[in-house]
Amino acid sequence: xxxxxxxxxxxxxxxxxxxxxxxxxxxxxxxxxxxxxxxxxxxxxxxxxxxxxxxxxxxxxxxxxxxxxxxxxxxxxxxxxxxxxxxxxxxxxxxxxxxxxxxxxxxxxxxxxxxxxxxxxxxxxxxxxxxxxxxxxxxxxxxxxxxxxxxxxxxxxxxxxxxxxxxxxxxxxxxxxxxxxxxxxxxxxxxxxxxxxxxxxxxxxxxxxxxxxxxxxxxxxxxxxxxxxxxxxxxxxxxxxxxxxxxxxxxxxxxxxxxxxxxxxxxxxxxxxxxxxxxxxxxxxxxxxxxxxxxxxxxxxxxxxxxxxxxxxxxxxxxxxxxxxxxxxxxxxxxxxxxxxxxxxxxxxxxxxxxxxxxxxxxxxxxxxxxxxxxxxxxxxxxxxxxxxxxxxxxxxxxxxxxxxxxxxxxxxxxxxxxxxxxxxxxxxxxxxxxxxxxxxxxxxxxxxxxxxxxxxxxxxxxxxxxxxxxxxxxxxxx
Numbered sequence: 001x002x003x004x005x006x007x008x009x010x011x012x013x014x015x016x017x018x019x020x021x022x023x024x025x026x027x028x029x030x031x032x033x034x035x036x037x038x039x040x041x042x043x044x045x046x047x048x049x050x051x052x053x054x055x056x057x058x059x060x061x062x063x064x065x066x067x068x069x070x071x072x073x074x075x076x077x078x079x080x081x082x083x084x085x086x087x088x089x090x091x092x093x094x095x096x097x098x099x100x101x102x103x104x105x106x107x108x109x110x111x112x113x114x115x116x117x118x119x120x121x122x123x124x125x126x127x128x129x130x131x132x133x134x135x136x137x138x139x140x141x142x143x144x145x146x147x148x149x150x151x152x153x154x155x156x157x158x159x160x161x162x163x164x165x166x167x168x169x170x171x172x173x174x175x176x177x178x179x180x181x182x183x184x185x186x187x188x189x190x191x192x193x194x195x196x197x198x199x200x201x202x203x204x205x206x207x208x209x210x211x212x213x214x215x216x217x218x219x220x221x222x223x224x225x226x227x228x229x230x231x232x233x234x235x236x237x238x239x240x241x242x243x244x245x246x247x248x249x250x251x252x253x254x255x256x257x258x259x260x261x262x263x264x265x266x267x268x269x270x271x272x273x274x275x276x277x278x279x280x281x282x283x284x285x286x287x288x289x290x291x292x293x294x295x296x297x298x299x300x301x302x303x304x305x306x307x308x309x310x311x312x313x314x315x316x317x318x319x320x321x322x323x324x325x326x327x328x329x330x331x332x333x334x335x336x337x338x339x340x341x342x343x344x345x346x347x348x349x350x351x352x353x354x355x356x357x358x359x360x361x362x363x364x365x366x367x368x369x370x371x372x373x374x375x376x377x378x379x380x381x382x383x384x385x386x387x388x389x390x391x392x393x394x395x396x397x398x399x400x401x402x403x404x405x406x407x408x409x410x411x412x413x414x415x416x417x418x419x420x421x422x423x424x425x426x427x428x429x430x431x432x433x434x435x436x437x438x439x440x441x442x443x444x445x446x447x448x449x450x451x452x453x454x455x456x457x458x459x460x461x462x463x464x465x466x467x468x469x470x471x472x473x474x475x476x477x478x479x
Contacts, residue, residue, distance in 0.1 A: 117202035117252040117466075125263040130273035133305040134280060181248035187336045191237065193245060195344035196289040197332035198237035203252035204466040211465040211474070212264045215458060218444060218478045219269045222456065226411075226448050229270035229309065229457040231302060232258045232465060233294065233417050236287035239278045254462050261465060272457070274305050288348075290341040291330020292461075293386060296351050299420035306457065307428060315427050320351035325378045328385040350374045350388045353426040355404070359390060361397040364439075373399060373423050389419035395439035397422075404430040410455040411448065413437055413477075415470065418459035429455075437473045444478050 184193040191198045219228035238246065238254040255275050262271040278286060278301065286298030294302075300317055307314040328348035333341040352374040359373050377388045390397055393416050409431040412418050415438060425432050433453060435444070448456065464470045 118205040120203050120253060120256045120260055121205070123260050123263040125259050127259065127273075127276075130271070130276070133273060133308055134277045181245040182242070184245065184249070186249075187338070190332055190336055191249060191251075192332075192336065192338055192340070193241070195340050196241075197336065197338070197341060198241055199235055199292055199332075199463060200249075200251045201235060201237065201254055201257075201463055202466060203257045204468075207466045207468050207471055208257065208261055209264070210468075211471045212261050214471065214474050214478050215269055216266045218456070219266060221445055221478075222448055223268060226454050226456050227270060228268070229272050229306070229455065230262075230265060231272040231274060231306065231457060231459045232261065233302065233459065233461045234258065234275050234278055235292065235461055235463060236294075239282050240287050257465075258462065270309055270457075272302075272306050272309055274302050277301055277305055288328070288330055288346045289344070290333045290346050291328065291386065292332060293330065293417060294420060295346075296349055296389075296420050296423075299417075300351070300424055302459075303421050303424040306425075310428075310455065312428050315424070317351065319354060319427070320424070321354060321374075323350045323352060323374060323376065323378075323388070324348075325350060325376070325385050325388055327382050329382045330386065334383055345382060348377075348385045348388065350420075351423055353401075353423050355401045355427055356399070359397055359399045361391055361394045363391075363394055366395075373426060386416070386419070390422050390434065392416075392419070393436050393439065395436055395441070397434035399426055399432040399434075401426055401430055401432075404428075406430060407452075409433070409451065409453045410457060411435070411444070411453045412457055412459055413444065413474070414459040415461070415464055417461045421459060435477070437477050438470070440477055442477065 182193050184191050186192075189200050191200060215228065215230050222228060234254045237251055258273065258275055262273060265271060278298065281298075281301055284297060285295055286301065287294050297317075304314040325348040327345040329342050329345045332338075357373045359371055360368060361371055362368055371391045373390055375388050375391065377385045380387070386392070399422075404427075408429045410425060410429050411433040412422060412425070413435055414422075415436060418434070418436075422432065422434055431451065431453075433447065433451065435447070444456070447453070458474075460470075
């Protein structure tokens, strides 16, 4: 201390002392940060179990067994768990993407692949029999004329994707207002055009026929108890993607596929055909751009068609309480990490029923809990906001409308597309039951018998009808 008091602060010795002291402080700070990081990384309670950014469950700590211990599998599992569940994982991933993006670097994490679709058989089904579903003011279906009209399918029936050819050999029209196709990029099963993305659809005749069989069998099984309806929801690639760009790529024709499946469904199945209805509103915000789902507005139009089919009056959209949940970036971004999607997020709007906002559901822990039909998710992570509708994907949900006492009921058999439509159904039924067949393990017929359910409706996006695992799950609960 006497040295510091007496030394000339302009001397070389003093300057060397200050430099050494600063270096020592940096070393201590660095070592402290390493030790603190190591301690934090070992704290199991701080480790995430799910990645919101990647939308997946993270690795769990492995259970020990003698065999796994001896062959090294146990320690490999610990290593995987340690690296996969590091505290602050999502934040670090987002930070890394931002930094690499500054250098023009983009790594695509692609899920799924495009496979060649089967040829879609021709059918003589008269599309006009569904015209009344396209106009909510029409009271009854008009009988089709004896002669059938020719249906012009403008899209190819098959899928033969060559990523090198996407966006090439066509004139680019970036404005989207002309007749030229826009240049796009094929990333696995996803086609990205500017700030929007779309899923390719591959028709499978075998799986689609099996889907039809499941619907027909359930309708026969519930004959005299409940009426079965089927709503196959087209996805955005055949609805909102402009015609020029759609015709420059090859993806199975959804309109033709839906009509083929409906032509093979029995007469005791109510076919809620909404393809043309969605096309009528294609210039509206009915599908998200960064996510594979439809918006609440798109689901509302489907609800009006279903009510028309049942002979019920659909409530106007302004009857429901609107909630603006803010920016939403969905599955297309989390699967591709394309910056044009994250830089141009969607806006998620939800509509709350005016009679009640309460439901009961069985959550992922198999517990019966009270929850909201529409939840305020405006403060949630931008990639999780589709959970605003009926609490997300849960095995079983039950909603009672205290203002309806006529005993009316409907069972919705759905995957995640159905979530956004359920809030609208609440106002037309005393009881609404919802099952997500990916998680529900009991029998549909037993549920119908137990609750005297009078209407059963399948709500599935068209991709599900060509996905063997999903159709098998449907078959398991509809036996």
